[in-house]
Amino acid sequence: MSTPEAGTPTGGGVDDTVRDLLLLMPRLVGRAKKIPVPQALRSFALAPRHLSLFSYLLFDGPMTVxxxxxRLRVAPTTVSLLIGDLSRQGILERREDEADxxxxxxxxxxxxxAGIADWLAPGAAAWRSALAPLEPEQRRMFVDxxxxxxxxxxxxxxRD
Structure with a gap:
């Protein structure tokens, strides 16, 4: 009995799909981690863990701690420490809320x-390419x- 090559889809059973995903997930994570930090940001101590924070600020705009x-589902103190570090480096800005x-x-x-947008662009483009052929309900099911x-x-x- 031969074993399918890694990445070659197998049958449609749950166990077959689990096997496919167990082989695929480490490759996905590994490739995402290898997206290079743009030249403009290389002098900073940035890592893939910063991408979620940057994604929210880039796509949704400024917001409070x-x-x-x-949104990140972590304690405000954790975000505050991260923001403090990134603010000291000049990557983020903190200002008073005029309303409060x-x-x-x-x-x-x-x-x-621009540098942060460049860092996020390869991942965003890959997701757009993968998700574009799907119907909205299918995209929602994928995310869910x-x-x-x-x-x-x-x-x-x-979580919702």
Whole structure:
């Protein structure tokens, strides 16, 4: 009995699909981690862990520490420390919220927006290419499936 080559889809059973995904996921993660940091950002101590924070700020615009913490699903103190470090490096800016001076609004510094967009572009382009042929319901199911997988690995409830 021959074993299918890694990456070659097998039958349609759940176990076949699990096998396919167990072989695929490490390659996906490995390739995503290898997306190079753009030249304009290489002097900073940035890592793939910063991409989620940058994604929210780039796609959704400036927001508060608490909003970022809720979206990233981490404690506000964790986000605050991360933002403090990135602000000291000049990558992020913090300013007072005009509506409530107790709150701070976080944004990508204008001089680093293009570099961050360049860093996110290969992943965004790959997702657009993979998701474009799907119907909206299929895209939602794909994302929901990944969220359910994440929750199952973490031993938690799926998040919305």
């Amino acid at each position: 608490n909003e970022l913490a809720a 001076r107790r709150r701070r609004i976080v944004a990508i510094a204008p001089e680093h927006e 499936t990944l969220l359910a997988y994440e929750a199952a690995v973490a031993g938690t409830e799926p």
